[in-house]
């Protein structure tokens with residue numbers, strides 16, 4: 001009996017050794033570029049807006065500028081690096097500390113240049129330009145005096161830092177309102193090449209460690225299911241909009257290929273591709289295994305099951321709809337939900353995704 005348990009244990013150790021590859025970060029600073037998936041307050045600072053409660057309620061106890069009830073994936077990754085949460089570049093007030101990094105991400109950002117109708121004017125090219133200005137300004141201050149040293153990155157941090165990216169999902173999601181699937185698929189090489197331009201610019205400025213998240217299954221967001229998935233023939237096996245997930249998959253294939261190209265183009269750098277799509281679709285398909293009860297219904301929203309999402313009213317708002325006042329409220333237990341507000345994930349889901357990233361199984365190399 002005992003010996004057979006031992007055999008099982010030995011077998012288990014052989015198939016999953018305890019030292020299995022996991023992520024160990026050791027960086028003095030992080031510079032992040034992206035959209036709402038990693039916006040720690042950039043859009044609300046940049047536009048002078050605010051989010052309503054219950055955004056932020058789970059962790060910060062008040063809206064934190066994150067489109068979430070609590071922490072984002074990037075917050076959990078910063079924890080894993082033993083670094084403080086990133087201050088947004090656009091946050092001017094309260095002496096934001098940029099010693100260990102800066103966040104250029106803003107909700108709604110796209111890789112392609114913003115238009116007057118974009119949610120965020122701070123598209124990827126602008127975020128890269130903001131970084132260049134940030135770096136120039138830091139070097140200027142360092143040359144003048146030491147009094148800012150506790151607030152700005154050390155000189156060698158720019159080269160040693162981790163440069164993180166999570167952007168592209170709004171390029172796709174936005175395109176579905178005006179283009180056909182074929183047109184969208186055909187536009188992906190342009191999106192990828194605009195992304196490549198930004199990375200190359202950062203490399204020229206001395207960036208060497210690149211950490212690139214691919215795009216999640218955007219067809220699983222209630223916002224897209226409500227608009228494009230009312231006919232069930234448009235849904236895939238995990239009840240998400242197939243066309244949207246198909247676009248995500250193609251973008252991700254080309255993004256992965258780009259990462260390989262960049263790695264061989266720049267042998268003195270580290271380009272890591274992280275497969276967020278696989279982590280999130282597995283979470284949504286197999287939600288009960290990971291302790292969730294609602295895979296696709298928003299915790300904070302209006303309209304009730306199956307999606308609890310109405311595009312006219314966002315989380316925390318009260319509005320007149322059809323002559324009556326309605327409120328997009330939060331659910332009683334956000335840890336049972338994957339989706340927070342119809343477009344973004346809950347803290348509980350973000351924590352799960354971050355834990356999977358940290359196993360190292362989804363990053364290449």
Ligand SMILES: *[C@@H]1O[C@H](CO)[C@@H](O)[C@H](O)[C@H]1NC(C)=O
Nearest residue numbers: 228229230231232233234235
């Ligand atoms: C749903 O889509 C199918 C296949 O495209 C089509 O035949 C059907 O008429 C659609 N149903 C509705 C209610 O639009």
Ligand SMILES: *[C@@H]1O[C@H](CO)[C@@H](O)[C@H](O)[C@H]1NC(C)=O
Nearest residue numbers: 159160208209267268269270
């Ligand atoms: C790339 O990563 C390897 C392994 O972590 C490390 O030894 C090397 O110094 C890194 N290269 C750069 C340019 O940081």
Ligand SMILES: *[C@@H]1O[C@H](CO)[C@@H](O)[C@H](O)[C@H]1NC(C)=O
Nearest residue numbers: 238278281282283284285286
């Ligand atoms: C759900 O779990 C099963 C069993 O582990 C796995 O084969 C499948 O790929 C998962 N679904 C998704 C979409 O990842």
Ligand SMILES: *[C@@H]1O[C@H](CO)[C@@H](O)[C@H](O)[C@H]1NC(C)=O
Nearest residue numbers: 302303310312321322323326
């Ligand atoms: C408002 O009324 C329209 C038309 O009667 C209906 O389709 C829609 O679902 C209603 N919206 C809400 C939020 O009740």
